Amino acid sequence: MTNDRVGFSQPPAEPDRQVLGERLKEAREYVGLKQDDVAKVLAIPRSALSNIEAGTRKVDAIELARLAKLYQRPLAWFTGEDPNATTEFAKEVAHVARAAATLSQQDRQELARFADFLKSRAKAKATSDGR
Amino acid sequence: MVDNRAAILTGAKAAHTLHRDLGIREQIERGNASRIDVFSAISKLGATLMFQPLDKLLGAYLPSEELGVLITTRRQLPVQRFTGAHELGHLYMRHEPSLDDDNILRRSPFSTTGTADRQEREADAFASMFLAPAWLVALMLQRQGWSARQLADPAYMYQASLRLGTSYRATCYALERHKVISRAQRERLIDVEPKQIKQEFLGDYKPPDWHVDVWLLTERDEGSLIEGGRNDLFVVKLRENSGAGYLWNFDQLRDAGFALVDDDREDTAPDAIGGALTRKVTARSEDRLQGEVTLRESRPWAADVPLHQLLLRYDLRGPESPGMWEPELRRVLQAA
Secondary structure (H helix, E strand, O other), X not given: OOHHHOOOOOOOOOHHHHHHHHHHHHHHHHHOOOHHHHHHHHOOOHHHHHHHHHOOOOOOHHHHHHHXXXXXXXXXXXXXXXXXXXXXXXXXXXXXXXXXXXXXXXXXXXXXXXXXXXXXXXHHHHHHHHO | OHHXXXXXXXXXXXXXXXXXXXXXXXXXXXXXXXXXXXXXXXXXXXXXXXXXXXXXXXXXXXXXXXXXXXEEOOOOHHHHHHHHHHHHXXXXXXXXOEEEEOHHHHOOOOOOOOOOOHHHHHXXXXXXXXXXXXXXXXXXXXXXXXXXXXXXXXXXXXXXXXXXXXXXXXXXXXXXXXXXXXXXXXXXXXXXXXHHHXXXXXXXXXXXXXXXXXXXXXXXXXXXXEEEEOOOEEEEEEEEOHHHOOEEEOHHHHHOOEEEEEEEEEEOOOOOOOOOEEXXXXXXXXXXXXXXXXXXXXXXXXOOOOOEEEEEEXXXXXXXXXXXXXXXXXXXXXXX
């Protein structure tokens, strides 16, 4: 039924695909979507989405675009360099984070993730508006 | 402290203006709701609303390319709502970015002393006035038929806090501010632990978790929307004309996914034969339930001709769990 079954039983995860899968999972979980909901939108079985996130199934370009839209991130967030490497605090956040000297590690991390999500969402919106 | 007074006034005025601009009063009256929908307001002002597990922080307001409000998932719904209202204040008054810990709960919003900076003062006053404005308190008293004297009783004050969706403590302060209770009454009330009040409503029944709320529901709650948390408890107390063969039927509640944990009858007039009893049923919501049920008081042999009925509408999805605010997430799903 699905392409990846043709000729192969279960292809081993390629490193790139695995990274992509992890980012897709991270993005999905961050917005609070369940695998079931996402699979329904893509019209694929839940197990297929599970395999995508594990890096054992290919994602085609159309699927990736739809996932990016659903998770409200620009495509580059998934395919570019490690998004987390560049998420030191955005300028605005760094300013308040400095002011709150006692900020715990976890809070610092959550703020950085949220600031990154806001940036992603703004970019994702800009691209979809421009079309 | 002239400055503090000015900040309080600015915050309170902003809350009033936003109620008017969003038509919140009309919405409450039309929808028969009893709480201000603070999360909707944040969303309507165009901010991204996110819930995530925070450690020491309760919330944050981050205006960048995209306006953002972040709220912790590690607190109960009233605290999430209060934090939301505080961040909404920052958002609406176009404040600088802000990280807020539980000092926002401890600060008294209407004290003119204190060291919090001006924008925090404004947001504090905004939050209190936004969640418990005078008109909403008056509407609640009228709907429930509660007198000011009754609200000096912790049991009524606790029930008022559930209707308003503010913490017990915050509700005591709000009702003092609106002069429903006196300062001395407020001081006595805040000394009472909500757990003690809950225990009184429940009698012998011990809930698995004391964090849940215990709603006392009567004929006065007919048609109104009950907004609570998953696993909240409901003590439904209704007059039953059993002398004339009429009994309240609670099967509908069970069918809707509630567990009936206690069923009791109290004699309201022990001397009268064939008089009315008070039926008291305690139900526990098992999950994040949303919907409505109609309870009927009828004769078992003529169930189609009820003497009285009570419509209960409920939304027990709180507190919010990690992720984007659910209604917004549903919109995203539908657009995909």
